[in-house]
Amino acid sequence: MLFTDEVTLAYREADRVVLAVDRVSVEVKQGEFIGIMGPSGSGKSSLLYLMSGLKLPTGGEVRYRNRVIHLLSERERMRLRRREFGFVFQQPYLLPYLTALENVLVAVPGDREAYGRALELFEQLGLLHLANRYPHKLSGGERQRVCVVRAMVHQPQIIFADEPTASLDHINGHAVIRLLADYRQKGAVVVVTHDPEMIADADRVYSLRDGRLVQPVRV
Amino acid sequence: MQTVEKREAIPPISAATNPLSAWLFFRRNLSRTAPVALVIVLSVVLIGTVVTIIRSIDLTVLTVYGYNRYFLVAVPRNGNRVDPRAEMTIRAEPLAKQIYRISVCFTTIHTIFGKFPFVLFGLTQEEMPKMLRLTRMRVVEGRLPREGEAACALSVGIARNRNLKIGDVVLAPDIEDSFAPVPVKLVGLLDGENWFAVTSKEFVQKNYFPPLEEIVVAAPTPQQQPELDRRLSKSLDTRQVRLFTFGQLVRELRSSLRNLYLIMNIVIAIVVLVIAIMMGMLSNIFFMQRLPEFALLAAMGYTRGMLLWRVVRETALLVALGWATGVLLSMGILWGLYWWVFEPRGMLLQPMDWQAYKYTIPVPIAVLAFAAMSVGPRLLAMDPVLVIERKV
Numbered sequence: 001m002l003f004t005d006e007v008t009l010a011y012r013e014a015d016r017v018v019l020a021v022d023r024v025s026v027e028v029k030q031g032e033f034i035g036i037m038g039p040s041g042s043g044k045s046s047l048l049y050l051m052s053g054l055k056l057p058t059g060g061e062v063r064y065r066n067r068v069i070h071l072l073s074e075r076e077r078m079r080l081r082r083r084e085f086g087f088v089f090q091q092p093y094l095l096p097y098l099t100a101l102e103n104v105l106v107a108v109p110g111d112r113e114a115y116g117r118a119l120e121l122f123e124q125l126g127l128l129h130l131a132n133r134y135p136h137k138l139s140g141g142e143r144q145r146v147c148v149v150r151a152m153v154h155q156p157q158i159i160f161a162d163e164p165t166a167s168l169d170h171i172n173g174h175a176v177i178r179l180l181a182d183y184r185q186k187g188a189v190v191v192v193t194h195d196p197e198m199i200a201d202a203d204r205v206y207s208l209r210d211g212r213l214v215q216p217v218r219v
Numbered sequence: 220m221q222t223v224e225k226r227e228a229i230p231p232i233s234a235a236t237n238p239l240s241a242w243l244f245f246r247r248n249l250s251r252t253a254p255v256a257l258v259i260v261l262s263v264v265l266i267g268t269v270v271t272i273i274r275s276i277d278l279t280v281l282t283v284y285g286y287n288r289y290f291l292v293a294v295p296r297n298g299n300r301v302d303p304r305a306e307m308t309i310r311a312e313p314l315a316k317q318i319y320r321i322s323v324c325f326t327t328i329h330t331i332f333g334k335f336p337f338v339l340f341g342l343t344q345e346e347m348p349k350m351l352r353l354t355r356m357r358v359v360e361g362r363l364p365r366e367g368e369a370a371c372a373l374s375v376g377i378a379r380n381r382n383l384k385i386g387d388v389v390l391a392p393d394i395e396d397s398f399a400p401v402p403v404k405l406v407g408l409l410d411g412e413n414w415f416a417v418t419s420k421e422f423v424q425k426n427y428f429p430p431l432e433e434i435v436v437a438a439p440t441p442q443q444q445p446e447l448d449r450r451l452s453k454s455l456d457t458r459q460v461r462l463f464t465f466g467q468l469v470r471e472l473r474s475s476l477r478n479l480y481l482i483m484n485i486v487i488a489i490v491v492l493v494i495a496i497m498m499g500m501l502s503n504i505f506f507m508q509r510l511p512e513f514a515l516l517a518a519m520g521y522t523r524g525m526l527l528w529r530v531v532r533e534t535a536l537l538v539a540l541g542w543a544t545g546v547l548l549s550m551g552i553l554w555g556l557y558w559w560v561f562e563p564r565g566m567l568l569q570p571m572d573w574q575a576y577k578y579t580i581p582v583p584i585a586v587l588a589f590a591a592m593s594v595g596p597r598l599l600a601m602d603p604v605l606v607i608e609r610k611v
Contacts, residue, residue, distance in 0.1 A: 045608070049604055054518055054603065054604050055604055074522070075522060078520045078521070078522045079520065080520070081518070081519065081520030082519060082520025082521065083520070085520070087518055087519060089515075089518075089607055093511055093512075093515055095238070095512055095515075097243075097244065097247035097248050098238050098243075098247070102238035102243075103238070105238050106238050106239060106516070106519070107519060109237050109238060109239045110237050
């Protein structure tokens with residue numbers, strides 16, 4: 001479904017070249033829950049950005065359904081991100097002037113079918129009573145769960161989550177990971193974390209250190 | 220209980236399905252959008268009202284002296300009467316259908332720009348009804364002055380302007396700007412399309428020195444009057460006679476107001492520029508405050524074009540609402556001014572002067588352009604990942 005082939009991300013810092021991601025090859029298959037682990041600064045977030053098209057590689061390539069992402073036009077990449085990918089970031093950012101439900105529908109503006117889907121998801125996740133609340137009336141855990149719903153509402157092929165539990169307590173963190181793991185039935189999930197407990201249920205875990213893949217991969 | 224709670228929580232579909240609508244943003248961010256809209260409202264009110272009032276100079280002059288549309292006046296240059304050669308030329312003109320020898324005296328009317336002189340046409344008993352018909356006026360109260368009587372009939376507008384009623388003295392020896400050797404009383408009120416005033420020719424000839432006699436020349440129809448004016452301006456010797464035509468009045472008015480309009484345009488341009496720069500800066504500040512929002516949307520796959528279009532839509536709605544409110548408020552203020560200040564004093568103002576509101580159109584356009592120009596480059600340079608890593 002999606003794989004990286006010797007993908008590299010280098011950038012210049014002062015007079016030296018830093019390899020944030022150094023020739024990393026990973027694969028994501030339909031219905032998989034993939035974990036990417038590593039200490040802080042290991043390049044795991046950069047790898048996620050490369051896989052999702054948020055950053056373009058300086059070497060190697062990322063292929064999604066036989067399409068090389070960096071060869072797509074900006075418009076096509078955006079369409080890909082909008083329609084086939086979902087994102088959950090470390091900080092559960094919601095637009096402050098929209099309710100929880102409206103924040104979810106930001107991913108699918110004007111889509112009336114998505115309205116019903118969003119309500120279904122809210123109900124499934126026990127969040128329906130929060131649908132009409134503004135972000136400042138939600139706890140951090142509730143906000144992150146709304147962010148997960150936002151990432152799911154357009155039924156993406158892959159959800160990319162960058163340290164989604166980092167700002168949450170243990171219980172809320174587990175609740176969010178459970179939501180993401182359950183999405184395997186509909187698509188793939190790639191989660192970046194430094195907490196092994198959070199990806200204990202993963203189908204495959206890639207470990208990174210200094211931008212390079214550390215063998216062996218845990219399956 | 221749970222069902223009730225769930226039902227209460229569900230927002231209406233119409234509000235929820237387009238969460239990125241400009242209207243929703245405007246309503247939910249009133250603490251930001253209302254002050255910006257208010258600045259636009261105030262600038263539109265400032266420009267709209269000032270321009271309308273300045274344009275009332277035009278309106279005043281063209282209304283007050285509008286009777287000149289129906290005839291021209293030939294005034295002698297070298298004596299008490301129009302030179303016989305000039306009079307012969309006038310009488311020989313085929314388009315000159317009505318020709319009257321008149322004598323005039325003057326009163327003044329109040330305008331917001333000061334006092335304007337106003338002519339009282341001294342006519343014979345026979346000529347008075349003809350001149351009223353010519354200028355589309357009629358007596359609505361009282362009567363016309365009798366032959367030799369120290370009396371006059373004025374338009375309702377002039378009477379209101381001077382706060383006069385029938386029986387009041389209009390001209391008198393002790394009124395500096397409305398002098399007459401004997402008191403002249405108001406005996407009749409006229410109404411019609413213009414402002415007009417008549418008195419007795421005999422009275423003027425007997426009481427004013429020197430007793431000047433002018434000639435009024437009217438074409439068969441008002442539509443033919445400009446052609447008659449043109450022909451007589453060409454054929455008459457300006458050393459013998461001076462002509463007062465409506466076209467000349469308009470030209471002189473435009474010429475004298477040119478500098479005023481130039482200053483007005485410069486002031487408007489400065490106001491628009493200042494407002495636009497200020498709004499551009501505010502847009503920038505608001506954009507910086509909303510950077511995480513735009514970064515998030517960009518990360519989710521919204522193209523920069525879509526985001527810029529969103530900014531433009533939001534700003535366009537804001538400036539459109541600000542402009543429309545400003546125009547309505549200006550009209551309200553001007554109507555108020557008209558009813559409570561201008562109308563009772565017989566002064567002219569057109570609160571619905573659309574030409575004046577055209578001057579306010581650069582405000583929303585400039586604000587929109589400056590907002591797009593200041594936010595656009597920032598949006599294009601924005602790296603969503605950098606913002607996300609830092610903030611989101």
